[in-house]
Amino acid sequence: AQKVTQAQTEISVVEKEDVTLDCVYETRDTTYYLFWYKQPPSGELVFLIRRNSFDEQNEISGRYSWNFQKSTSSFNFTITASQVVDSAVYFCALSEANRDDKIIFGKGTRLHILP
Amino acid sequence: DGGITQSPKYLFRKEGQNVTLSCEQNLNHDAMYWYRQDPGQGLRLIYYSQIVNDFQKGDIAEGYSVSREKKESFPLTVTSAQKNPTAFYLCASSISSGGPYEQYFGPGTRLTVT
Numbered sequence: 001a002q003k004v005t006q007a008q009t010e011i012s013v014v015e016k017e018d019v020t021l022d023c024v025y026e027t028r029d030t031t032y033y034l035f036w037y038k039q040p041p042s043g044e045l046v047f048l049i050r051r052n053s054f055d056e057q058n059e060i061s062g063r064y065s066w067n068f069q070k071s072t073s074s075f076n077f078t079i080t081a082s083q084v085v086d087s088a089v090y091f092c093a094l095s096e097a098n099r100d101d102k103i104i105f106g107k108g109t110r111l112h113i114l115p
Numbered sequence: 116d117g118g119i120t121q122s123p124k125y126l127f128r129k130e131g132q133n134v135t136l137s138c139e140q141n142l143n144h145d146a147m148y149w150y151r152q153d154p155g156q157g158l159r160l161i162y163y164s165q166i167v168n169d170f171q172k173g174d175i176a177e178g179y180s181v182s183r184e185k186k187e188s189f190p191l192t193v194t195s196a197q198k199n200p201t202a203f204y205l206c207a208s209s210i211s212s213g214g215p216y217e218q219y220f221g222p223g224t225r226l227t228v229t
Contacts, residue, residue: 033214037220042222043205043225044220044221044222044223045158045205046220047217047220050216091157091158096215100163100171101146101165101211101214101215101216102160102173105157106157107155107157108157
């Protein structure tokens with residue numbers, strides 16, 4: 001069965017600090033995809049990244065970076081030099097290939113960036 | 116601008132009434148999805164459709180119904196059989212073939228039933 005665990009329910013950091021959001025997943029498939037989404041206070045989910053299970057290279061996009069480690073079934077997300085606009089709920093998600101493209105979401109981590 | 120629209124943003128209904136939530140997309144995506152989000156919870160899949168005139172139940176389909184008569188539209192009806200309908204409802208769409216691809220979300224509808 002597939003499962004996504006985001007153990008950090010809520011995190012608060014002071015602006016300009018770095019922060020890492022943890023994501024641990026469970027799957028029996030060898031082919032799967034991982035995602036991160038951001039949900040600002042407006043409510044609409046914003047897609048951040050999609051990564052397949054065969055690509056373990058870390059990715060950096062501006063202040064955002066992602067660390068994918070199959071050995072520990074983790075796909076962690078780091079925000080460098082955090083800003084108040086980064087305050088949101090962040091969801092990690094998993095989708096197994098050949099499962100009608102269904103995505104299973106974690107429960108999310110609420111991130112507060114304090115000015 | 117391409118995107119997904121959901122209307123209305125806020126909806127209030129009396130218990131025992133059916134209510135239909137609108138979802139329209141102009142991204143030319145084949146697949147569409149409905150999720151429910153409760154406070155402090157992740158998203159739970161209600162229904163999804165990968166092609167016109169076809170849809171499948173998600174994890175919490177009881178008390179809900181959908182239709183997919185047009186590629187662009189995927190309305191969700193919350194029936195009186197849904198025991199706890201008050202929630203935030205999100206619609207999403209994605210490219211279907213060769214996926215799974217990322218889903219793009221609408222702004223959501225917050226439904227309150229009293």
